[in-house]
Amino acid sequence: MKRLSLPPLNALLGGLLLGILVAAALVGLVWTPFDPLRINILGRLQAPDTLHWLGTDEFGRDVLSRLMDAAFTTLSISLLTVLAAVFAGVWLGVLSGYLGGLVDRLVMMITNTLLAFPGILLALGLLSVLGNSRYGIVLALALAYTPSVVRIVRGTVRSLRESDYVEAARVMGHSEPFILARHILPNCLAPLIVLATSMLGWAIISESALSFLGLGVPPPRPTWGNMLAASRENLADAAWLAVFPGLCISFALLGVNLLGDALRDFLDPRMKP
């Protein structure tokens, strides 16, 4: 039945980029070439060479080790953010779209209010209250992203609720929860996955931006964002300090988006001939 064929180019490239970063993050958990936090004043601002592959920063810390350590921080925070936003958003969206009425109005009122603030501003405000811990960031970003999930899910549910095959399932005698789980949620999946992958991209950017502004995971823990921020002082004579974290952010984004496209095509049976 199934044909063996090469996966599409976007899946291949996206998987490769993201795979390398995830592997680096996981390896970084147990082993890094150097201790990412160890300061070596004598070996500061060394250009990339055979010992320090990606050079050292203004305190003589190994950039490669710091990037690996940061990869885990950034990727885990972004992933947790998206999972939390999707979880909360799907629940609220389904309730609001399926039940309608007062629940719908209440949820949409809150959603619209949250959507009126730029996401990063909302996160900034929350972080100043919550304090900048790892979970504080997840909570703040998830809250900023949940409204878009609610919107998408609610809209899809509302149109599916009236569809002929949902009506058919009702006539068959299936219960409402069964119809929700079997007909409505799976058909929400395609738009949701597209949204979730682009959200993962935004989350990586936002986390880096927060770190860049000094509201991310507190130093000395490295993140791609705070490494980029620190590189500004020595940009003229140590460009590698800005280039490598920047590349990491770009590659992560590119990988996530390519993989998201491929995933959506794969999950939609209508895309198969």
Add this chain to the structure above:
Amino acid sequence: MSLDDASPLLAVSGLTIEINDKLVVDDLSFAVAEGETIAIVGESGSGKTLATRSLLGLLPSGVNCRVGSMRFKGNDYRLDDLEALKTLRGHSLGMIFQEPMTSLNPALRIGQQLHEGLKLHTRLERAERERRILAMLERVGLARDRALLECYPHEFSGGMRQRIMIASVMLMAPALIVADEPTTALDAVVQREVMETMLALTREAGNATILISHDLAMVAHYASRVLVMCQGKLVEQGETVALLAAPRHPYTRKLLDALPRRVALAPPAPAEHPVLALQRAVIEYAGRRRWFRPTVSKRAVDCVSLEVARGETVALVGASGSGKTTVAKAIVGLVPLHSGEMCFDGRSLAGMDRSRRRTWRLDCQMIQQDPFSSLDPRMRVRQIVDEPLRLDAALDRGQRLARVNEVIDEVGLGVEFLERFPHQLSGGQRQRVAIARAIARKPRFIVADEPTSALDMTVQKQILTLLVELQRRYGFACLLITHDLGVVEQIAHRVLVMEQGRIVESGERDQVLDAPRHAYTRRLLMSLPQLAARAEGGFVLRERTLAGEGGAPT
């Protein structure tokens, strides 16, 4: 008006269209004389639409016409020369599309849309354009009213929109009009009216017309010649009367066989109670809620009573908006009854306890109108047919699978279809899957809501035959909702005619169809084209004769 006229208005030769190296129109040649009406008939996928679209250079992207030429009004055109064809559109070649709901731009007032063509092709003053537009609106059967021009398309019914579409094409006075299934999306009665209007108009103006349809009986009334297309090839053509009388090609014969014909049906066995009885049912829809004003609800169904016995098919006939679908929805429990009583096996539903009501729900299934939207696109055929069986606690996995295999076989699909997704099936196959889903649990009552109106004539026939056969096997009672009396002729025992929420006529099929009493039933019947079989084979056109005082619609 025949092929050997010295110079026909349009002569197409060698028209060939390919999609991905597959021939969809194969070396098609035909001619249309000045003022002549011809018909191109074939199933969906026969290439009739693509062939005529290519004359206007309107092929969808990805479809290319490489070979072919046409001679139009004495000039030669290559059919791959899109720029040249574009100059013909509008004032020389007009096209009326199938779907009046989507062929008018919903964001523009119809006045703007009617002005558009005249502005492009003529140098008339605005006042003169408006004068012509208003005259044309009157001609197509709408009022000569300036206020109409300020309306948006959604403010008109389907039939009126198609009239507006016809007006916009006729305003250009094209020499040739291509009408692609112009009335397929409309109700039977409206269909007839729109068709009459269109052809009266073209005859008067002397335009030639190409009618495209899958309904041979319908076009036979209007076209002087018929071309039959099958899988991209022109298989037969000829004068309508001659072609009907002696069809030569097997495909033409198949098309003619698919025409609705009255079949004698075995009467249902007498039973003590009808399976379903509806007594004085009233259904209301809540109106819009307003501040400081009482809500006015709309009565969609008013005091409807009906009974369906085991093994019997009762047809509920009416125009769109007559409330027939609302009745169906109430019976399957999607819409509550406002008042009245629903009885199942002689017992009132209101008096039933929970579990018995549940049993009735499970015993009552529905076949929906549009097989393209009634199947979950993410599920395989196996899962779709299995779905109703999941509610039967008496069946385990293996028994369910066995039943799925059995049922898919009974609806004429093989087990090889089980792993397919709906989008991999044709319309007829999808409707078979929907029927399999409906009968899987061996229900005692089935509501079929226009089960064939989205299908071609030949497929329609197959589906109806299948329903009759399944009813013989399972003995379910069936309520058939339709606006098409052709369907009624083939499978119904009794007929109920509905108009504006009320039942206006009821009786045995033969009685209602041969001696209708109510004016609306007469109009419905008159709109049904009829071909009569001749004793020596073939068909002749026949005007329907009705018993009683004449046949004139009132």
